[in-house]
Every structure is written in C-alpha cells, then in structure tokens.
Amino acid sequence: MREQTITSLQNIRVKQWAQLKERKHRNKEDRFIVEGIHLVLEALRSDANVETVVYDLEAGIPQELITYGPSNIYNAALGKAQDDSAAPVNVEWIAATDAIIRKCCDTDTPQPVFAVVQKREADGLQALLGAKSALVVVVDGVQDPGNLGTIIRTADAVGADGVVIGKGTVDLYNAKTVRSTMGSLFHLPVVEGNLTALLPEAKACGARLVSTSLQASHSCYSYNYCAATWIIVGNEGQGVSDAVQALVDDTIIIPMRGQAESLNVAMATTVLLYEAMRQRHYSK
Structure with missing residues (x-):
C-alpha cells in the first residue's frame, strides 16, 4: 500500500498525468486516464491494471471507493476483516488539490477522483x-x-x-x-x-x-x-x-x-x- 499527497501543479507526476490527455502520450506510455467515481470503481472491480488513484485532498476518498482504499488494503495486510477481500493491493493512492485534478481531467467540471490505468495487452x-x-x-x-x-x-x-x-x-x-x-x-x-x-x-x-x-x-x-x-x-x-x-x-x-x-x-x-x-x- 502506498499513499501520499501532491499539491504542486509543477510536480513531475502531475505533468505526466496531464500529458495523457493527448493520444501520442497515451500511446507512448501505454496508459490512460479514467475520470469519475463510477469509472474508477469499475476499473478497480475489474481486472484492469490500475496504477494510481488520485483523489481530492479536501473531500477525501469518495465513499464508493473506500472499500478499495488504503485503509482496507492495510487491514488486509494485517489479516483483519475488510469489506471486499478483492481490493487491489498494488494501487498507489494520492491526495491532490482540485487544481491538479482539473489539470489532468478532460471534463470542465471533473469529479473529485481519477485513475491512471495501463492499457490492456493485445491478447484478447x-x-x-x-x-x-x-x-x-x-x-x-x-x-x-x-x-x-x-x-x-x-x-x-x-x-x-x-x-x-x-x-x-x-x-x-x-x-x-x-x-x-x-x-x-x-x-x-x-x-x-x-x-x-x-x-x-x-x-x-x-x-x-x-x-x-x-x-x-x-x-x-x-x-x-x-x-x-x-x-x-x-x-x-x-x-x-x-x-x-x-x-x-x-x-x-x-x-x-x-x-x-x-x-x-x-x-x-x-x-x-x-x-x-x-x-x-x-x-x-
């Protein structure tokens, strides 16, 4: 379980995420952005390779995602009961400012969470x-x-x-x-x-x-x-x-x-x- 906070728009991670709004960078990095609570939840529930979840620093992790969040992952590592034993353990959770979320998302009024997901391997x-x-x-x-x-x-x-x-x-x-x-x-x-x-x-x-x-x-x-x-x-x-x-x-x-x-x-x-x-x- 990894958890941290980013507040600067000049942070290198923020710049990398923002670049994923362009196709050439998505192709180069083999990653893409998933915006909003519902889509992030669906990505976490599935076999998608979710690398990072970025959520609003002020609002905290959306209630719908708490089951998959750092506290449940931590409890799982200690062998304690959690709401969903399938919570992915390798996801990085980052609290960020509203300005960072706006910079990285495509919508004018984004929801307070997005995820960075690896593209699927072409094996289907x-x-x-x-x-x-x-x-x-x-x-x-x-x-x-x-x-x-x-x-x-x-x-x-x-x-x-x-x-x-x-x-x-x-x-x-x-x-x-x-x-x-x-x-x-x-x-x-x-x-x-x-x-x-x-x-x-x-x-x-x-x-x-x-x-x-x-x-x-x-x-x-x-x-x-x-x-x-x-x-x-x-x-x-x-x-x-x-x-x-x-x-x-x-x-x-x-x-x-x-x-x-x-x-x-x-x-x-x-x-x-x-x-x-x-x-x-x-x-x-």
Whole structure:
C-alpha cells in the first residue's frame, strides 16, 4: 500500500498525468486516464491494471471507493476483516488539490477522483477466435468517440464476446470514448488491429462476417446470428471501407418504415446486437 499527497501543479507526476490527455502520450506510455467515481470503481472491480488513484485532498476518498482504499488494503495486510477481500493491493493512492485534478481531467467540471490505468495487452484476439459461436462487433473507421463508446457499452449489455477495432477508428482511450463506455471497457475484450489481417483469421475459424447494406436482400430480422457471427459496422459517413467490405460473407438491411434517411451507427449496431441476443437467448 502506498499513499501520499501532491499539491504542486509543477510536480513531475502531475505533468505526466496531464500529458495523457493527448493520444501520442497515451500511446507512448501505454496508459490512460479514467475520470469519475463510477469509472474508477469499475476499473478497480475489474481486472484492469490500475496504477494510481488520485483523489481530492479536501473531500477525501469518495465513499464508493473506500472499500478499495488504503485503509482496507492495510487491514488486509494485517489479516483483519475488510469489506471486499478483492481490493487491489498494488494501487498507489494520492491526495491532490482540485487544481491538479482539473489539470489532468478532460471534463470542465471533473469529479473529485481519477485513475491512471495501463492499457490492456493485445491478447484478447485468440480468445475471440477460439470462442464457440462467438458474437463479435467489428468497428471499421468510426470517428465519433461517443459512438464507439456506445457500441462497446451495447456489446457488453447483450453479452457479446468482444469488440474488434480497426485502424482509422477514433482512439479507444480517448477520454470521451472511455466515459461513453460507462465502464464496459473493463467488462469484455476490446482488441485493436488491422482488420484486413484479422478478419480472414476469423473466417478461417468458422465465423461469418456480416455488414449492413442498402442493397442487401436479407432483413436484419431474418438473418441467423446463432452461429459464430462478427458484425461489422463502419464510418458514420462512408460506411464500411471497400477493403473490409470485400471480406464480408453476408449483407443485411435494417428496415425503416418512417422518413428518416438512416440510423446513427451506434443505434444501428444496437438494433443488430439486440436481435442477435433475442435469437440466441429469447427465441422460445
């Protein structure tokens, strides 16, 4: 258990944390910032590699995080009872000023806590390839962080096996993306990679690749999602890229009876995933 206090905005640790707001520094350090009580709690509850929790010096550790805080870790080391025996023991807890928290967080009015978390190792792909009847969402070039976060959150909600993110997609560890996942980022495998290399591997393992198309002959409600299915969704304006579309096995269309021209990519993904869940778990 390590606990300390930092009050200077010029502290080297503070400068390093603030740099993580930029993608190039997140990539260089393989770390990212998680803001707010709920997301920090989800990171601590999961198998995420939380390095540091920074909380407001005046307010103290938020009540929701007390179970995982230094006092419980200390009690655990002494063999005393605590509220949650799973509290991670290698987390560094630092009290800091409100000014430091504001400097390191992306939101204008941040909550009084954030965490520094190591990125996951890219080892989730083999689990997805080997999963029987896997349901996977593949994201090809989605640019809006809110859309990407919502797609990950929906995949978590329906019990999908994972999400694969292709190059050209908004950064998974963008602060807005992380917030939009509402903690689902820590609940299922999210793999980044080159789709033109990864998708043939999925096909070789028996997965069917499916995407939406206005020219599709099958409705999304008549398609069978019960076998291993990788649902590919594309850029908000351009859709799935030509190189990825060339690998697709089946195309489907989401029928619309009103006058809307199209659905937001996150909404469309939600429609497809919930139909897949209905067929897999609620068809009787």
